[in-house]
Amino acid sequence: MTLPGENLLGQIRGVYLSRATDGDILRRKVASGGAVTAMLLYALEKNLVDGVVAAKRTRGLAGEPVVARTREELLETAGNSWNIVPFEEMIKARIEEEGLKRVAVVCLPCQAQLFGQMREFPLLEADLSCRVRYVVSLFCRGIFVFGAFINHLQIRYGIRGEEITNVRLGEGHLIIQRGREELVIPLREVFPYLQTGCLICSDYTGVWSDVSAGSVEREPGWTLLITRNRRGEKLVRGAEREGYLELRDGFHVLEDVLRGAKNKLERARENMKRLL
Amino acid sequence: MRIVEKLRVLHVDVGGCEGCSVSIMRAYPRLMERIDLDISYLRNGDPKHDRYDVALITGGVCMNEPRIAEELREVREKAGVIVAFGSCSALGGILRFCRGGQTPRPDHRNFQPINSVIYVDYSIPGCPPTPQMLQSFFRYFMEGKETRLRLFRVTAGVKKLSGFDLIDDVVLTGLCVGCGACELSCPTCAIKLVDKRPTLIPERCIRCGTCYVRCPRASQILLGGVKK
Ligand SMILES: Cc1cc2nc3c(=O)[nH]c(=O)nc-3n(C[C@H](O)[C@H](O)[C@H](O)COP(=O)(O)OP(=O)(O)OC[C@H]3O[C@@H](n4cnc5c(N)ncnc54)[C@H](O)[C@@H]3O)c2cc1C
Ligand code: SF4
Ligand code: SF4
Ligand code: SF4
Numbered sequence: 172m173t174l175p176g177e178n179l180l181g182q183i184r185g186v187y188l189s190r191a192t193d194g195d196i197l198r199r200k201v202a203s204g205g206a207v208t209a210m211l212l213y214a215l216e217k218n219l220v221d222g223v224v225a226a227k228r229t230r231g232l233a234g235e236p237v238v239a240r241t242r243e244e245l246l247e248t249a250g251n252s253w254n255i256v257p258f259e260e261m262i263k264a265r266i267e268e269e270g271l272k273r274v275a276v277v278c279l280p281c282q283a284q285l286f287g288q289m290r291e292f293p294l295l296e297a298d299l300s301c302r303v304r305y306v307v308s309l310f311c312r313g314i315f316v317f318g319a320f321i322n323h324l325q326i327r328y329g330i331r332g333e334e335i336t337n338v339r340l341g342e343g344h345l346i347i348q349r350g351r352e353e354l355v356i357p358l359r360e361v362f363p364y365l366q367t368g369c370l371i372c373s374d375y376t377g378v379w380s381d382v383s384a385g386s387v388e389r390e391p392g393w394t395l396l397i398t399r400n401r402r403g404e405k406l407v408r409g410a411e412r413e414g415y416l417e418l419r420d421g422f423h424v425l426e427d428v429l430r431g432a433k434n435k436l437e438r439a440r441e442n443m444k445r446l447l
Numbered sequence: 448m449r450i451v452e453k454l455r456v457l458h459v460d461v462g463g464c465e466g467c468s469v470s471i472m473r474a475y476p477r478l479m480e481r482i483d484l485d486i487s488y489l490r491n492g493d494p495k496h497d498r499y500d501v502a503l504i505t506g507g508v509c510m511n512e513p514r515i516a517e518e519l520r521e522v523r524e525k526a527g528v529i530v531a532f533g534s535c536s537a538l539g540g541i542l543r544f545c546r547g548g549q550t551p552r553p554d555h556r557n558f559q560p561i562n563s564v565i566y567v568d569y570s571i572p573g574c575p576p577t578p579q580m581l582q583s584f585f586r587y588f589m590e591g592k593e594t595r596l597r598l599f600r601v602t603a604g605v606k607k608l609s610g611f612d613l614i615d616d617v618v619l620t621g622l623c624v625g626c627g628a629c630e631l632s633c634p635t636c637a638i639k640l641v642d643k644r645p646t647l648i649p650e651r652c653i654r655c656g657t658c659y660v661r662c663p664r665a666s667q668i669l670l671g672g673v674k675k
Contacts, residue, residue, distance in 0.1 A: 257643060291583050
């Protein structure tokens with residue numbers, strides 16, 4: 172069966188709205204339904220992987236790459252980091268030093284391309300290919316040039332980077348939290364602070380992943396999961412079976428995702444004309 | 448019982464370090480069911496057939512050795528599809544450093560990728576590419592999944608990719624997003640991310656092209672046909 176937009180969204184096996192069942196997870200600043208954390212916790216606790224490469228928020232908007240091996244370490248990675256977290260040599264060294272044989276990686280679509288390609292087309296003996304068991308990609312519209320975005324917030328709203336306690340994404344806006352205050356900024360206003368390279372990126376959902384995760388405005392508090400192959404499907408279903416995830420069908424909101432993907436592709440096409 | 452025709456594959460080495468040839472041999476046990484590989488290690492004398500479905504070429508061409516160019520043209524005639532396997536064959540690779548004057552072959556001064564001599568269908572960089580890479584290639588090739596192989600198809604159209612091209616085309620043009628794919632892909636650790644942007648240690652770069660095809664932006668430049 173070919174679904175509408177399958178080309179744009181990549182291969183699709185299942186579409187679910189999903190939420191963590193674990194109160195411990197939901198109490199964190201999860202990005203949407205905490206499903207990513209819950210699913211990975213399942214993989215870790217049921218011994219499907221022996222480590223998870225993810226991003227841990229440091230302060231404000233930024234995060235750093237970590238290898239989580241326990242429940243507590245994984246829970247600390249819940250929520251979004253709004254910078255690109257490069258999984259470079261240091262992470263590879265840690266995976267090798269600690270002898271991790273099966274890892275799951277959470278990443279952005281551009282990085283899912285790397286991990287997906289590494290797995291399918293290992294060009295180098297030193298590739299991590301055989302160690303990457305699951306690739307989970309978040310949806311992505313772009314990453315800020317940090318300094319520039321923080322400057323803007325400070326000049327226009329008087330908010331300093333380190334005061335920001337959380338950032339959430341709505342369909343047309345970004346919600347910035349400082350303590351109990353919430354600032355809602357239209358996405359149009361923040362787009363100029365995106366990285367130029369992100370403006371030509373055409374992949375919204377992470378077509379190289381096993382499972383992609385994002386959110387849609389009309390289902391707040393839920394994570395939208397797209398599984399792309401048997402491996403991804405088994406991960407999501409397994410997490411549901413073992414009680415880590417609550418799942419319901421999500422096909423009815425796929426059109427919202429498609430809209431996001433179309434917009435991103437159009438933006439990329441437009442910018443490629445000028446930039447390449 | 449239906450007898451399924453195996454894909455006829457010829458291997459030809461035109462001058463490399465044998466690393467790529469060994470990689471092909473290592474890939475073969477898992478490919479045997481589907482392909483019939485004609486490789487010099489496994490036969491005495493000349494190639495077995497007149498026609499092949501695919502020829503895997505390893506090594507670069509010394510431009511002052513007409514015999515090699517001639518041999519390549521003959522293989523092109525014989526094979527339906529030509530795959531440049533490994534960085535030397537695909538992109539020149541480390542052979543680009545040859546400047547001659549050394550024993551036993553002081554005449555080896557100028558090596559080029561094989562697409563300087565013949566039309567190539569797919570180029571697979573890697574120094575050497577892994578056996579699994581070749582297995583994946585044949586899997587997608589035999590299933591007709593051309594979109595998965597598009598990156599290798601377009602790479603066949605360029606002659607040089609290196610860390611220098613990456614810096615020029617992606618970093619200096621401001622297109623780098625700081626994802627770290629290049630650093631993670633470089634076999635010689637020639638790339639280090641400093642302040643989230645790659646820096647190249649020039650003398651370490653062996654011109655294998657891996658970073659370029661792995662970079663999300665550079666691969667897009669390739670796929671878009673914009674790479675000069
Ligand atoms: C920069 C960015 C842009 C996004 N843009 C969109 C969008 O446009 N549309 C949309 O629908 N969704 C987008 N998302 C995804 C969405 O915000 C949620 O992350 C997703 O719905 C998963 O929610 P969750 O509650 O299940 O995740 P959680 O359970 O909170 O887990 C999030 C996981 O993602 C990891 N992570 C967080 N940030 C990063 C990062 N920068 N790099 C690598 N891993 C990270 C964490 O370590 C954690 O494992 C974006 C996410 C990010 C980080
Ligand atoms: S927009 Fe594309 S390049 Fe930029 S961070 Fe997201 S996936 Fe990566
Ligand atoms: S920088 Fe590294 S990966 Fe890139 S071409 Fe040079 S050696 Fe190869
Ligand atoms: S792979 Fe490309 S986009 Fe990613 S850090 Fe390297 S040069 Fe930048």
